[in-house]
Amino acid sequence: MLQVRAGARTRLTEPVHGFRTWTLAGTRDAADVRLLPIADTGRPWPAREPLHAECTKRRHHRVPALDCTCGIHATAEVDLLRRTRDPAVLGTVAVWGRIAEHAHGLRAEFGYPQRLSLVCQLCFWQNGVERSIACEVVIRHRNGRMVPLCIPHLELCERYGYPVPLILDAGIVERSLLDAYAVDVLRFAVASRPEEAR
Numbered sequence: 001m002l003q004v005r006a007g008a009r010t011r012l013t014e015p016v017h018g019f020r021t022w023t024l025a026g027t028r029d030a031a032d033v034r035l036l037p038i039a040d041t042g043r044p045w046p047a048r049e050p051l052h053a054e055c056t057k058r059r060h061h062r063v064p065a066l067d068c069t070c071g072i073h074a075t076a077e078v079d080l081l082r083r084t085r086d087p088a089v090l091g092t093v094a095v096w097g098r099i100a101e102h103a104h105g106l107r108a109e110f111g112y113p114q115r116l117s118l119v120c121q122l123c124f125w126q127n128g129v130e131r132s133i134a135c136e137v138v139i140r141h142r143n144g145r146m147v148p149l150c151i152p153h154l155e156l157c158e159r160y161g162y163p164v165p166l167i168l169d170a171g172i173v174e175r176s177l178l179d180a181y182a183v184d185v186l187r188f189a190v191a192s193r194p195e196e197a198r
Contacts, residue, residue, distance in 0.1 A: 024147075
């Protein structure tokens with residue numbers, strides 16, 4: 001791999017892989033499902049073509065800049081992603097082009113998802129990916145946002161009045177997502193449901 005370093009900035013000719021999370025949006029029948037950035041303009045990641053990062057602060061500089069937060073973010077440590085807001089999908093991403101390294105990972109000029117998996121955001125926040133319970137349902141809100149959940153957390157949401165306008169099968173949503181981006185599923189060990197552990 002050819003690598004040219006300038007301070008903390010690197011230009012790579014081969015992709016680097018890291019982890020990241022996304023939110024999720026889709027149609028009522030889950031036929032069209034798209035990845036959305038956690039913190040950005042809300043435009044979906046393009047399917048079947050690389051994402052070219054832009055500065056969301058509308059600054060006129062090459063992306064990623066060392067004195068900005070722009071670029072496609074990725075990390076080598078999955079556990080750092082537990083802090084992200086509203087994670088619905090966990091995945092690996094290939095990034096390339098200009099790379100800016102930082103304490104928790106990197107920011108890149110180009111990227112595309114490699115492997116994806118729905119995550120129950122409540123399990124992920126509380127327990128991390130290794131001890132999360134498999135997603136079985138996806139709540140679809142009227143604005144198209146989708147929230148994958150395990151059954152125990154769905155029951156908790158219903159008990160405390162969280163809006164549940166439409167419930168979809170997580171397997172169908174995940175298959176639609178994988179097909180849209182032409183990628184494989186990210187496999188990780190998931191905990192059994194509490195009643196199955198007895």
